[in-house]
Amino acid sequence: MIQLEKIFKWVNSGANRVFLLQDINLEIEKGEFVSIMGPSGSGKSTLLNVIGMLDGFDEGKYTFQGEPVHQLKEKQKSALYKKHIGFVFQAYHLIDELTVYENIETPLLYQDLKSSERKARVADILDRFNIVGKKDLFPAQLSGGQQQLVGIARALVAQPQLILADEPTGNLNSKQGEEIMELFKQLNKEGVTIIQVTHSEKNATYGSKVIELLDGRIVNRH
């Protein structure tokens, strides 16, 4: 599904070139559950963003489902991730002015779906996550765990094949965190490919594969 070949990413600071990613070679198959680990500043999030096409890279080849991402234009990339990837964030990143229902609906708005189809899909997800009763609440009225649940629901509503999660449990207490991880495991079983960034060894154990980063390089994979 994903092939990264010799990916380099850097920023120039004065005369120096600071590498954020160095020589990343990575292959991820459909249905895998990959955890990316490493200390702060090791490039975990950067790698995730590169995979999610939210961020570019300076050298190397990236193939996503056979499409050469390094050759795509901004618009094509956006169309690609819109169709295949769902994002989950540590800080949930819900739109404060929209209700739970509307937040979940947002990705569908950008998919040219009919109103009835949108309604059906959102209703499905609400039902599945057991948050039907909360659909008219605003994010500020929810607990952190509930907000993240909504965040995941939103990521899933467009039926992506890949979920990218950046420390999804980072802002949650351990019980809420566990519930979220269980949910991911369940989703993975249903065939969704998941890549998560995490600090927690425990969370990493939910995955089938762990990649350790240090200073922008992959130092270990198991």
Place this chain on the structure above:
Amino acid sequence: MFKNYIKIAWRNVTKNKLVFLINIIGLSIGLTACLLMFIYIKSELSYDKFQNKGDRIARVIMEYSFGDGTFNKGNYTSARVLPVFKNEFPEVESGTRVFNQTILIYAKENTYEEDNFVFVDSSFFNVLSGFKLIEGNPNDVLNGTNKIVLTRSSAKKYFGNENPIGKTLKLGIAQTEYEVTGISEDCPQNSQVKYNVLASFQNMKNAREDTYWNANYTTYLLLKQPGGLAALQDKINRFMMQETKEMQNVTIRYELEPFLDIHLHSPYPGIEANSNIKYIYITAGIAILMLIIASSTYINLSTVRSMERAKEVGIRKVAGATKQQVFWQFIAESFLLSCLALIASIGLTMLTLPSFNYLAGIQISLLEALNPATILAGILIIVTITLLAGIYPAMVLANFLPVRILKGAYKNTRSGMTLRKGLTTFQFTISAFLICATVIMYQQLSYIQNKEMGYNKEQILVLPSDNTINNKLAVFKTELKKNNNIQYVSATVNTPINIVGGYNIQRRRDLDEQISVTATPIDEEFLQASGLTLVAGENLTLQDIDAVNKNEEEAFYNFILNESAAQKLGWTAEEAVNKPLLMGERNGRVKGVVKDFHFQSIHHEITPLVLFPEGWYNIIMVKMNTANVDQTLAHIQKVWSEVAPHRPFKYNFLDEQFEKMYSTEKRTGTIILIFASIAIALASLGLFGLSSYSIIIRAKEIGIRKVLGSSISNIVGILSKDFIKMVFIASLLAIPLAWFAMNSWLSDFSYRIKLEWWMFALSAIVAILIAFLTIAMQSVKAAMAKPVNSLRDE
């Protein structure tokens, strides 16, 4: 999708009520100003357009000279022009002469002074076919003598609810009977020809005069084809050369003016005053300026707020929104806001229309104002605002990179800082400029108000006079003065505030030097009633007035000069007395010299003036000396009804006439004051929003500074410094603009204030003070906040 945009726009509105209020108030005011000006411009541009033959009508302008190099030119022609032109030039199909008069109308028991009594040819309704008759046939309502046509309103005025057709009105002192043969609709507001009553031109005894002189009438020609004025003009020029060949030194020319261009392009008025295309441009300019100022506030607030919206944009982009989709979302948002502002401003426009009419000196009804064109203009304006105000913020937001935003990098966004500073500086430059203009205009107006004019204008009642009254003048004066509150009664032709009438004077007939002067007939009480000061010689007496009414050989004139006239003749005031003097054919001597006074508006310099006895008057000035005006007025009315039962008691006060002379200046002053207030209010609103966001952005900095021991005043200073600097620069930029503009405004006055540095400094201080007050409240609040709140990291 659109529904979602509107929804989130609305939620943002309700979440940030202050920002919403600032935006909506700013835009509404800007829009209202725009709508009002649009209504004004549209009304001005629509002038005379309802005349469906308008493109075939031309007005004849006369220009003449007696060979001394000076040309006189105006919208007057003699009665002869129309018949001759119709005969001579096949291009001319028809035409009408127009002569406006004030006339006494006797209807039943009441007497009226009708100001808008217009003599026209029987072809009137054929030429100006935009005027519609309700009763009567356009071809023969005015065909024949002693026929009149009333408008709907004047029919109501003179006949109440009766049908006036076939009934008669008595007109003029002679009380000649005229039959009402037709009724027309009232003249539209946007017509240069306006009448209440029309009478046939044939009724005037001069109608058949066979001369190019006595040019008292306006001639409109109806041509067979539109266009071709230049060719016809050539023919007229050649024809007039022939016609005037015999007359020595005399030049008479006629120029054709396209009828539809008159209101905005001609220096010569119609029955009512013209406007000027210059005003249209200025108005349009101001409207655009208002729009830019209002939009600037919106742009400033939107870009500053973009950091708040950044997260949303980031999420939307991650959820798959394209740049265009984000862009259109924000455009939709400013469109929604503009629509709300439009609704508010339509209400505001309706509310302010009467005051605007008064200010602009126009008469536009609500119905005329709120027509589809205005609504369309409103929609066009909001589309403009949406684009003007929405595009930049929408572009900024649409270009946000989601990665950076979602990482939290958006918090310190300073995008558009230069633009915001530029816009704010621009707003305050305009504001400071307008404040400065207001200060200077009001200085000049108070200078006019307080300037020693050299005459007295208080407690002087002005009444009309005619031959019947002039014949009983002595009785009239005696009767009036029986009331002790009446000091002087003077019959005259002009009041001292505005004397017109061109004459030539010379010392001796054999000398070649002639001096042009302004001159007017007065009576023996004019100097006292007007409060003029005699510096040498004596006042006129009743004998002096009798002396001019003898036969031509014996008539002898005693002249009163002003100092300027004496000086121009080479005399001091004392030397002038008893010197022989000729004015045209009037032979006489100088009897007295009065101190110079402003006998015209102070736009004009004091020039040589001659006051002379003539025994003919058309107004009477009554100088009172009392606080009890009501009782004195009652007395005057009683005497009036005895001496002049044929005229209604219609009077006004001289000081009111004086005020009217400067009404244009006052109006301009008020308009500029209003614009200045609006501009400064909008600019302050923008600044308020801007500074409150700047405080949010700098909250952490403020916290750190406080922890490090900074005082409150110190922090307020830091927060205000940038903004005050902008306003200061704006004020500096405004000074040369204001200096240039006001210098040219003042140069129209012969007597004017000097531009002083303090006027500019004052305006700058006012602008800076307003800006500081706008910022200070919030800054103090921010400076007093507990630093822990801002330093606690999320």
